[in-house]
Amino acid sequence: MQQKFPINDTLKATLEQIKGRVQFDAPLGALTWFRVGGVAQVLIKPSDIEDLQYIQKVALDNNLPVTVLGVGSNVIVRDGGISGITIKLGGPSFTMVYQEGNAISAGGGALDRTVAETAREFGLSGLEFLVSIPGTIGGAVFMNAGAYDFETKDALVSVEGVTVEGNHVTLARQDCGFSYRSSRLPKGIIVTRALFEAPSGGLEEITLKMQGFLAKREATQPTRTRTGGSTFKNPPGELKAWQLIDQAGCRGMMIGGAQVSHMHCNFLLNTGGATAQDIEDLGELVRKKVYEKCGVQLEWEIKRLGVNRGEG
Ligand SMILES: Cc1cc2nc3c(=O)[nH]c(=O)nc-3n(C[C@H](O)[C@H](O)[C@H](O)COP(=O)(O)OP(=O)(O)OC[C@H]3O[C@@H](n4cnc5c(N)ncnc54)[C@H](O)[C@@H]3O)c2cc1C
Secondary structure, eight states: OOOSSOOOHHHHHHHTTSSSEEEEEEEOGGGSTTOOOOEEEEEEEOSSHHHHHHHHHHHHHTTOOEEEESSSSSEEEOTTOEEEEEEEOOSHHHHOEEEOSSEEEEETTSBHHHHHHHHHHTTBOSOGGGGGOOSBHHHHHHHTOEETTEEHHHHEEEEEEEOTTOOEEEEEGGGSOOBTTBOOOSTTOEEEEEEEEOOBOOHHHHHHHHHHHHHHHHHHSOTTSSEEEESBOOOSSSSOHHHHHHHTTOTTOEETTEEEOSSOTTEEEEOSSOOHHHHHHHHHHHHHHHHHHHOOOOOBOSEEESOOTTOO
């Protein structure tokens, strides 16, 4: 990887002061659902908030960009990798989920599914939809993930995060600028925890709802493949993204090892040997064909991180 941000031995040693894990030139493909992409110049797994505050400050002082990865279920990491620091939240500080009266507190690295299951355990409702979203709470807040007429913002009370300056802050829901599959959190903030209100509900009703969502998902989406979920946001208007893609004749279309899913044509697949470039090129071809056929500019929902091969 071309080193756009040179990291000398002193800076390496400074980063290695944390309690968590620091790796250089760490492959990222295995950390994403698509299983593609280059290396992280530096991959850091902080062990707690203090580590994260330290990293943000070091990054700011040294002009290093910081990128956060959840479980990579809505990203394409490009083949040239990610320059600067990539953060992956793991460990108990960032994954713990617990009940607080009629609310659930969930770490930014906790799986959405675990949050839904914990809420059910305590007979709390309103978070059932999270069982079907294969990401983390940090990703759910950042993307305002949603399914079956629920969005992450609906039950959210507040969000904790560490800012680019290294401050540990709490934001009220109304300060997060939520809209469809999007938030306007302070630039560069890393979401470390979220508090959700969750009224009491019947255990059987909650369980049935969760089972229903999972069954529906299984029947309509390629959930057991290398994919990034919905590729494009649904545009305003009558037709959903998948309907426009279908009308434009893109179902099953391929570039290299990348394919538009036959089952749900707003999903792109890595059929085996795809590169990130194949997947992104296929997405762009779909956008072009939809525009030519339907006059609609599809907007990427998937976040494309890093640089193409050969780019610095
Ligand atoms: C099979 C499948 C089905 C899916 N179904 C749905 C669905 O029904 N509804 C839906 O909304 N999405 C769906 N998705 C997309 C995806 O699961 C969600 O967008 C999810 O919220 C992403 O979480 P993640 O942890 O994987 O984030 P990533 O994909 O790793 O990252 C997504 C973005 O969030 C940012 N981010 C991640 N963690 C943090 C953090 N702690 N702080 C700040 N920013 C952060 C990243 O930088 C990136 O920009 C699906 C994906 C797949 C593969």
